[in-house]
Amino acid sequence: xxxxCTDTGDVLIVTVNETRIDAVVAIxxxxxxxxxxxxxxxxVVLDLSQVGxxxxxxxxxxxxxxxxxxxTKRLDLAGLTPTVDKVFRLTRMDSIFTIHDSAxxxxxxxxx
Amino acid sequence: xxxxxxxxxxxxxxxPSGEMSVRIALGSLMDGVVRFDLSDDLMSTIELVLxxxxxxxxxxxxxxDLSGMxxxxxxxxxxxxxxxxxxxxxxxxxxxxxxxxxxxxxxEIDDLPEGGFGWFMVHSLAxxxxxxxxxxxNVLSFCFPKGSVEI
Numbered sequence: 001x002x003x004x005c006t007d008t009g010d011v012l013i014v015t016v017n018e019t020r021i022d023a024v025v026a027i028x029x030x031x032x033x034x035x036x037x038x039x040x041x042x043x044v045v046l047d048l049s050q051v052g053x054x055x056x057x058x059x060x061x062x063x064x065x066x067x068x069x070x071x072t073k074r075l076d077l078a079g080l081t082p083t084v085d086k087v088f089r090l091t092r093m094d095s096i097f098t099i100h101d102s103a104x105x106x107x108x109x110x111x112x
Numbered sequence: 113x114x115x116x117x118x119x120x121x122x123x124x125x126x127x128p129s130g131e132m133s134v135r136i137a138l139g140s141l142m143d144g145v146v147r148f149d150l151s152d153d154l155m156s157t158i159e160l161v162l163x164x165x166x167x168x169x170x171x172x173x174x175x176x177d178l179s180g181m182x183x184x185x186x187x188x189x190x191x192x193x194x195x196x197x198x199x200x201x202x203x204x205x206x207x208x209x210x211x212x213x214x215x216x217x218x219x220e221i222d223d224l225p226e227g228g229f230g231w232f233m234v235h236s237l238a239x240x241x242x243x244x245x246x247x248x249x250n251v252l253s254f255c256f257p258k259g260s261v262e263i
Contacts, residue, residue, distance in 0.1 A: 023167045024131045055163040056229035064226045071221075083156040090236055091215050091229050 049079030173201025
């Protein structure tokens with residue numbers, strides 16, 4: 001599970017450098033998210049622009065990643081591709097997360 | 113130059129139960145389905161539903177303690193794409209499909225569900241969903257109308 005991080009000082013952008021978050025990698029994803037978000041900015045944005053497919057296991061792992069941030073941090077999403085967007089809309093999870101069009105847009109939102 | 117042969121309206125896949133083999137089978141299915149010339153929306157619906165159905169067989173029908181094969185038949189019909197999935201694993205509890213239950217999101221972040229989305233997505237996206245237990249096999253069939261509206 002290849003995640004890369006950019007901390008602007010205002011926001012931590014976590015980019016998923018994978019095309020799928022499915023049952024094969026869901027647990028690895030959740031563990032890696034815990035590792036990379038352990039400290040740093042209170043605003044975390046998950047950039048999913050390279051991810052073409054998320055299944056229910058992947059969705060569960062993204063929800064778990066938000067929960068494990070604790071009450072002081074919030075996880076936003078950015079760059080949903082059409083299939084991923086469909087999963088979030090269908091399960092109404094799009095009402096739980098703040099969703100940005102792109103990581104760049106999210107950076108602008110959180111720029112001090 | 114390769115000789116063009118008539119395109120079969122069927123795709124048949126047989127593969128062992130396992131998360132990685134489901135990922136590979138799903139890739140093969142989507143490569144095969146391309147020739148049916150479906151909309152992007154229907155292609156993504158097919159990939160989502162088949163992903164859920166196949167992973168459910170891996171996780172529950174076979175589980176970590178059983179090994180076996182999964183058979184997938186996809187038929188391109190005039191008005192719809194029809195699927196039939198067969199496995200030799202454990203039956204669904206009560207021999208019935210789990211009900212369509214919407215995820216409960218009206219709660220604190222800590223109480224948000226991390227599972228239970230799979231069958232909800234299958235019920236929401238697939239039509240004519242039918243489960244049968246036939247001679248120690250699970251047979252799940254469903255279809256997707258080609259003229260379906262975007263979700």
